[in-house]
Amino acid sequence: MHVFVIGGTGTISRAIVRELLSQGHTVTVYNRGTRTDKPPAGVEVIQGDRTNRELFESTLRKRTFDVAIDMISFNAADAASTIRALPNIGQLIQTSTVMTYGPPFTSLYQDINAPLNGRHDGGYGAGKVAADELLLEQAQRGGVPVTIVKPSFTFGPGQPLFRQVDWGTNWIDRLRKGKPIIEANEGDNFFQFLPAADAATAYVALCGLKAAHQRIVHVVNPTALTWHEWHGLAAQAVGVPLETVSIPWDILVAADAKRYSALTTCLGHTQVFSPQSLLDLVPTWQPRVPLGAAVAETIEWLTKNDRIDNADTDLLEDRLIAAMRQLRSSVQDA
Ligand SMILES: NC(=O)c1ccc[n+]([C@@H]2O[C@H](COP(=O)([O-])OP(=O)(O)OC[C@H]3O[C@@H](n4cnc5c(N)ncnc54)[C@H](OP(=O)(O)O)[C@@H]3O)[C@@H](O)[C@H]2O)c1
Numbered sequence: 402m403h404v405f406v407i408g409g410t411g412t413i414s415r416a417i418v419r420e421l422l423s424q425g426h427t428v429t430v431y432n433r434g435t436r437t438d439k440p441p442a443g444v445e446v447i448q449g450d451r452t453n454r455e456l457f458e459s460t461l462r463k464r465t466f467d468v469a470i471d472m473i474s475f476n477a478a479d480a481a482s483t484i485r486a487l488p489n490i491g492q493l494i495q496t497s498t499v500m501t502y503g504p505p506f507t508s509l510y511q512d513i514n515a516p517l518n519g520r521h522d523g524g525y526g527a528g529k530v531a532a533d534e535l536l537l538e539q540a541q542r543g544g545v546p547v548t549i550v551k552p553s554f555t556f557g558p559g560q561p562l563f564r565q566v567d568w569g570t571n572w573i574d575r576l577r578k579g580k581p582i583i584e585a586n587e588g589d590n591f592f593q594f595l596p597a598a599d600a601a602t603a604y605v606a607l608c609g610l611k612a613a614h615q616r617i618v619h620v621v622n623p624t625a626l627t628w629h630e631w632h633g634l635a636a637q638a639v640g641v642p643l644e645t646v647s648i649p650w651d652i653l654v655a656a657d658a659k660r661y662s663a664l665t666t667c668l669g670h671t672q673v674f675s676p677q678s679l680l681d682l683v684p685t686w687q688p689r690v691p692l693g694a695a696v697a698e699t700i701e702w703l704t705k706n707d708r709i710d711n712a713d714t715d716l717l718e719d720r721l722i723a724a725m726r727q728l729r730s731s732v733q734d735a
Contacts, residue, residue, distance in 0.1 A: 403466045408473045412556065413555050417600075432449075457482065466487070480532035509671070550604065558699055567664075567668075571710035576641050591671045594626060619678050620679060626692075
C-alpha cells in the first residue's frame with residue numbers, strides 16, 4: 402500500500418511511519434520540516450504547512466495514495482480541507498482523541514458509545530468531535546471512507562513525559578536530584594499509558610481494512626495504571642527510589658490555578674477506555690513494548706535533546722511540599 406501521513410515526524414506519526422516501512426509499505430509524509438529528527442530513508446517528504454489550505458489541497462489533489470492518516474486535524478475546517486485535498490482516497494484515518502468523551506467521564510472502560518462530553522470543553526475535545534462528525538457524515542453520504550481513531554495518552558521520543566499534576570518536565574530533574582515530587586490525592590486516579598510504537602501497530606493494522614470503514618476505534622492500553630505507578634516507572638528509569646508528597650487536588654488548584662490547570666482539564670480525572678472496538682477488528686493486537694522500557698527511552702530522548710527543565714528554578718513545588726509537611730506535623734501535634 403502507498404500510505405500518506407499528514408504529520409509523519411511527530412511522536413505517534415514517526416512510530417507509524419517506522420511500522421509502515423517495516424511492513425514493506427510505501428510512505429509519503431507531509432509536514433513543515435521543523436523537526437530535528439528527520440524521517441527515515443526511503444520516505445517521500447512533501448514539505449508544506451497544512452494551514453495554507455489552498456497550497457495543501459492543490460498539491461495533494463495531483464497525487465494518488467491508497468490510505469491517508471491525518472495526525473494533525475483538530476477541527477471541522479481541517480477535516481473538510483483533508484477531504485477536499487484527497488477526494489478519491491481509499492480510506493482516511495482521522496486521529497481523534499479519548500478527550501472527546503470528557504471530562505466528565507461517565508464510567509470506567511467507556512466504549513465508543515459513551516457520551517461526547519468533550520464537545521463542551523470549548524477547545525481540543527470540541528474541535529475533535531466536530532471533525533469526527535463531519536467526516537462520518539460525509540462518509541455516510543457516500544464520500545471518503547473514514548476510520549476515526551481515538552488514542553488515549555500516548556508517549557515516546559519527541560514529546561515531554563507528563564506527570565499527574567502539570568505539563569512540565571522538571572519532575573524528571575527533581576527525581577534525578579533526589580527531591581520528592583507532588584502527587585494530587587496520592588496519585589490514585591487511573592490512566593492508560595500507551596507507547597507510541599504500540600499505537601503504531603494498531604494504526605497500521607487498520608490501514609486498508611474495509612471492516613474499519615465508518616468505525617470509531619479506541620487505541621488504548623488495555624491495562625490502566627495509577628499516576629503513582631507511572632511516577633514509579635520514571636523513578637525506576639532514572640534509577641532512584643520514588644519519594645512523593647500527597648497534596649489534595651483542591652489545595653494545588655487554589656495555590657496556582659494556572660500551573661495546576663492540567664488537573665482540572667485532563668490529568669486529575671480517572672480515564673479508562675475499552676479497547677474492544679480495536680480488538681473486534683484486530684483481535685491479535687496487544688501492546689508489546691514494556692512500559693518501563695518506553696519510559697526510559699523517552700527520558701533518554703528528552704535528555705539528549707535538552708528538553709528536561711531545571712527543577713532548581715521552580716520553587717513552588719518545594720514551598721508546597723514544605724507547607725504540606727508543616728500542616729501534617731501541626732495536625733499530629735494537635
Ligand atoms: N500523544 C497523545 O497522548 C495523543 C492522544 C490522543 C490523540 N493524540 C493526537 O495525535 C496527534 C498528534 O500526533 P503526533 O504525536 O504524531 O504529533 P506531534 O508529535 O504533535 O507532531 C505533529 C506532526 O505534524 C507536523 N505538523 C504540525 N503542524 C503542521 C502544519 N501546520 N502543517 C504540516 N505539518 C504539521 C509536525 O511536523 P512539523 O512541525 O515539521 O510541521 C509533526 O510531523 C494529534 O492529532 C493529537 O490530537 C495524541
